[in-house]
Amino acid sequence: MKRIQIGMIGAATGAFLHLDALKYIGGIPVELKTLCYNRNRERAEEKRREYGFASITDDYRTMLADPDINVVDIVGTPLTHTQMIREAVEAGKDVICEKPLTGYIARESDPRPVGEKVSKLTMYRSVLEEMDELRSVVEKSGKHFYYAENFVYAPSVQRSANLICRKKSKILMMKAFFGMKGSSSPLAGDWEKFGGGCWYRNGVHPLGAILYLKQQEGKARGEEIYPVSVTADMGRVSGILTEEEHVHINAHPFDVEDNSTVTITFSDGTKATIIMSDTVVGGSQNTIDIFTNDGAMECKLLISDELRTCFMDDKGIEDVLISELNKDKIGWYNAFTTDAISRGYVGELREFLTAISEDRKADLDFDFAYLIMKVVYGAYVAAETNSRFVFE
16 A cells, blocks of 8 residues: 555644544554644644654645645534645645535625525525536645444444345435534535535535435446436524523524425435434434335434443533533433544544545535535526526
């Protein structure tokens, strides 16, 4: 296997999820070469020492100029992904890119607020045009692109896919729910800065898993299965709360949605419904229910009951994350154990690094990332027009 030297762009939460997962991966020669940050040098230096990067930089182009780096892992804001992917593959690097692939980048001439004044069909067409251009660049470069959707590699989803393929089952319907109390990012409520609301930000997770499961079903049965249309209902719910009532909800949508329900129809006539909400307290809740002609499966992601904890104080564990989006440790909680594995990050990065070392693509390639964004923005069009959106 060739030695993999990684340059990572981004030093926030996404970066550490990838880095923690790497601790579980053996047998692949990996070196953490450079960590690129754009804000807090002190924090970046701390993380350099913690994870063992050789160096840090505040300019990703310096990283791209390093001939020793052969893989760039992009975990920064989605609205800069396209430019960074383009420059990375043109510099001869394979690319791992976090979700979402991209988003609608507001133009100076756009009326504000963007999420209310710019047509979602305009956004849809703009995003597809941007991805078409980027696809051409990636293909011309001869480098590999890997789309980092960790839900696909969650053990429950992988096991479900394996069982469906072995039985050659027909998935008739899927139902997913992703609820949390809002984003930790102060930019998440502004379309211009983030590219969308809860559907864009987190809907890509269950959407990726659902599309992957249908693709695996199709391969096992010798069928080509793909989304043909989408319907959607979206809105802002948290705005009805008083300041006092809002204290436990971290959703502050300005021109984005904080609740959405999206239903996808596939080419074989089957359906999948995804419910998203930024108004759910009690930690992150993620489930995907799969119903086939000969069985049913319930996938739980980020929900574990293998360890229950109850502490009377948080002395000594102030900086420990006990469960998703719960800062408190007092009282009973379903605690994380090996969340890097259960979230799918270990399986994701093991697959990508193995593929890179063998100079091959993975299931989650540019075409998969393209399809995700097509469905995401197609759903926005459907919600705005209150009608079924049919993909061309």
